[in-house]
Amino acid sequence: xxxxxxxxxxxxxxxxxxxxxxxxxxxxxxxxxxxxxxxxxxxxxxxxxxxxxxxxxxxxxxxxxxxxxxxxxxxxxxxxxxxxxxxxxxxxxxxxxxx
Numbered sequence: 122x123x124x125x126x127x128x129x130x131x132x133x134x135x136x137x138x139x140x141x142x143x144x145x146x147x148x149x150x151x152x153x154x155x156x157x158x159x160x161x162x163x164x165x166x167x168x169x170x171x172x173x174x175x176x177x178x179x180x181x182x183x184x185x186x187x188x189x190x191x192x193x194x195x196x197x198x199x200x201x202x203x204x205x206x207x208x209x210x211x212x213x214x215x216x217x218x219x220x
Contacts, residue, residue, distance in 0.1 A: 142176060
């Protein structure tokens with residue numbers, strides 16, 4: 122496997138993991154704390170705390186997720202614009218299916 126293939130696979134896996142987080146957050150349909158999201162991801166391979174934080178930060182920077190403080194806790198939720206776009210996506214991530 123050459124370096125370009127590995128880079129492509131890493132980007133593909135990163136995109137897949139972002140979709141998993143967005144899918145979970147969309148279906149829970151309420152704001153979640155950082156620890157709540159991480160607990161929901163325990164069933165999926167490849168997530169550790171630091172990797173999760175990196176992905177969550179990317180999603181915030183790309184305006185897929187917004188966050189705000191409520192009663193001394195930071196909560197995250199999908200932005201309205203991105204939620205509308207996700208409704209049109211018919212693919213559902215699971216442990217056994219590729220996104």
